[in-house]
Amino acid sequence: MTKLLLVEDHEELWDFLSRRLRRRGFDVVLAHNGQQALEKVASDEPDLMLLDMDLPIMDGWTVAKTLRTQSNAIPIIALTAHAMSGDRTKALAAGCDEYHSKPVDFDLLLTQVDEVLLRREEKDA
Template sequence: MRLLLVEDEADLAQSLAEGLSHDGYQVSVAGDGQVAVQMLAETDFDVMILDRDLPLLSGDAVCRVARAQGLDVPVIMLTAAASVSDRVEGLDLGADDYLTKPFAYVELLARLRALGRRAGSTPTITEFADLRLDTARRLVERGGRPVGLTQKEYGVIELLLAAGGGFVTVDELLDEVWGSAQYNTRGVVKTAIYTLRKRLGEPDLIEAISGRGYRLVEPTP
């Protein structure tokens, strides 16, 4: 995944770029908004990590320019402002996600994985074992049988299918399905998984590993 990191704090930019490169991302760095706009015009990026408080051209302005030019690059906006109004304003400008400084590096990685899944070309039909998801019609079938799911349960199974057998953490589920990893109780995920298993029936397709999260597994004979 090719990233554009727009951050004027040199030490933070270097630290993030080194960490992200180590984790397999291709990282380009811009130290101000004007350079960021130029780089966006020259290169196709998969995700932009954009500080809101930038010299020469603010992060808000960079986001406006990108959207005005028809660039649909997903944006994670970074800011020191923590109020709800600030987050809403950033999202209204066209940002796809929001991180308040200081943030945990592992949370940034989780947000990048989530955006990468959304930005990728997701097929209309996704299948795993005898489970079938039609995203165009928002229809889930198990063994050819339609499965009625709530909105949250559908969101959970969609993320699990997108992970292709990889683990999806509780925080990722909270962030993607419930809208915030800071949701007031992590028990909602356990409850949703419990009811989802009942609706999907036997044999069980969902594996839970403490500390790692949930994933889809092939049913045992």
Template sequence: MSKILIVEDEARLAAFVEKGLRKSGFQTTVAEDGEQAILKAESDDFDLVLLDLGLPIKDGWTVLRELRNKGKLYPVIVVTANSDDRNKVVAMSAGANDFVTKPFRFKDLLQRVVAQLPA
């Protein structure tokens, strides 16, 4: 069973994603800010991270850089309300594996999650 870290400060959205992923057979952990995300990523072995960019304390850009600098190689899917194509390019070049724009359909997010995980 794959373990997914959901990094999202909007509680309703985090609960929605967590519920859907658990129903789909995944283990989930939620981090509400960037600092929590780093601490949780260091203390547990995740298979994938869903990462919001607009986070309190440490933003998603900082979290992504820190995870990659610490050698965390698991897939990171950026999930953000910012649909600017430049942000997508910057996120991918910073080490993100995929980029999803809010609002999204859960089915679409789930397909992207499954595509990033080993079979």
């Protein structure tokens, strides 16, 4: 079972996404701030992270940059309300593998999850 780390500080969104992802067969681990995200990556070893970029304690930009300094870093999909020109480029430059603007389009998000995991498998093969 694919394990996803959902890092989101808004209860309505983490509840919505975690329930829908679990129904799709994913094992979902939650973190509600950037520091918890780093701790969960180390302790739970998820296959992929869905990372809100605006988080308390440590923002998602810092989390992504920190994780990119590690070897064999976890794939990251940025979840952000930042949908201005250049925000996608900024997220990718921070170390994210993909970018998804809020409000979440769940079907598109699932497609992105599948694509990022497939790229990871091909890279590791």
